[in-house]
Amino acid sequence: MFKPLTLLSRALAFAVPVALGALAAVNADQLKQPPAGAERAPQPTVVRVVTLAPVPVVPRVSGFGTVAAARDWRGVARIEGEVVATAPELANGALAAEGTELLRLDDTDLRLTLAQIAAQMAALTVKDQTLGESRAIAEADLELSRQELTRQEKLVAEGVATQAKLEVTRRAELTARAKLTEVDNQIALNGAERAVLAAQKDVAERALAFTVLRAPYDLRVGEVSAEVGQVVTKGQVLVTGEGVEAVEIAAQFPIGRIGPLLRATGGMVTDLKARVRLPAPGHSVVWKASVDRVAEALDARTQSTAVVVRVDDPLGQAEAGQRPPLRRNTFVEVVLMAPEQQALIAPVDAVRNGRALVVKDGVLEVRKVAVAYVIGDVAVLSDGLAAGDQLVVTDPAIAVPGMAVKPAEDKALTALLAAQALGQPAKGAKK
Secondary structure, eight states: OOHHHHHHHHHHHHHHHHHHHHHHHHTHHHHHSOOOOOOOOOOOEEEEEEEOOOEEEOOEEEEEEEEEESOEEEEEOSSOEEEEEEOTTOSTTOEEOTTOEEEEEOOHHHHHHHHHHHHHHHHHHHHHHHHHHHHHHHHHHHHHHHHHHHHHHHHHHHTSSOHHHHHHHHHHHHHHHHHHHHHHHHHHHHHHHHHHHHHHHHHHHHHHHTTEEEOSSSEEEEEEOOOTTOEEOTTOEEEEEEESSEEEEEEEEEHHHHHHHHHHHTOOGGGSEEEEEEEETTEEEEEEEEEEEEEEEEOTTTOEEEEEEEEEOTTTTOBTTTBOOOOTTOEEEEEEEOOOEEEEEEEGGGOBTTEEEEEETTEEEEEEOEEEEEETTEEEEEESOOTTOEEEOSOTTTOOTTOBEEEEEOHHHHHHHHHHHTTOOOTTOOO
């Protein structure tokens, strides 16, 4: 009775493990997959930032103009005459020191005129001596005539002399007085003639001085239009030149860019420092300059004003192979600079339409920003941001307000901005 049950139990004990093994083999691939886990959070986007901090800034603005001499000179013939001598310095481009005799005109006629005047004045001196002696005689004769007249008048009063005798004495006194007057008149005429001759002498001597043309100051000779043997006329330009003690550049500056610069410093245009730059291969040539004056009117087309800067001793500032002397018509850049100050700065591209992005607690945030002025690629900030703010400098197409980000400090850009704010090349950057 119990034998069938025993057999069934044994059969089940064998069949169940076999069935489970077969099921496991069929579902082996499915058992390899791991169990589903929880969703992963997205990684924050990395954005480049610069941490704002006050840095030294030299407010400046650039303009452009051409070099001109501070003083131009034209040597004009003041008299007519033939050129009899010229100096080696009388050549285009030559340097002539102050007082150098550049050319000389024939002075023979003027010297003959002076000799003639001297002879006439000597003759007048002899006449004056003669007239002096004649006057002494005439004066003595008049005195005797007056004494005789007095005696005759007394005799007539006493009844001793006749009236006819008195009249004769009076006529003699009048004749003596007329002779003295004649001598005095001749002396006066001689004095007038002497004054005329003196004036003629001054004219001749002045003309004689004009026979020599000298450099009025240290100059560089320009165009020369006179040579030996040439007869020049009064008023003819013989030579041109320009002073070498200084040059000037009338550079044009947009009035809107100078205004903020002055407001930042509280000064006048003439209080600003100036530098003149000439771009050269591999480096920039720089000259020290000073602001001399500001033009009276604005340019109607460009709304810019001309600021005239002066470079003293351009020849003395020259260095062979490094800094050539400034020459007329050279096109240069003029930089006006205010005193150094501390300010927050940012790349111009990081501030758009008065707004900028900053990283705040790992999230992008929009800030309204005010820019005081711009120096090249550097914006000098006046409001909206503070020291310690992390300003985003990544392309705005990547940075979206409100998104989670991870700031990465751009130290190279920070160094470049600081250098540009001072007008200096960044360390390691190519000039």
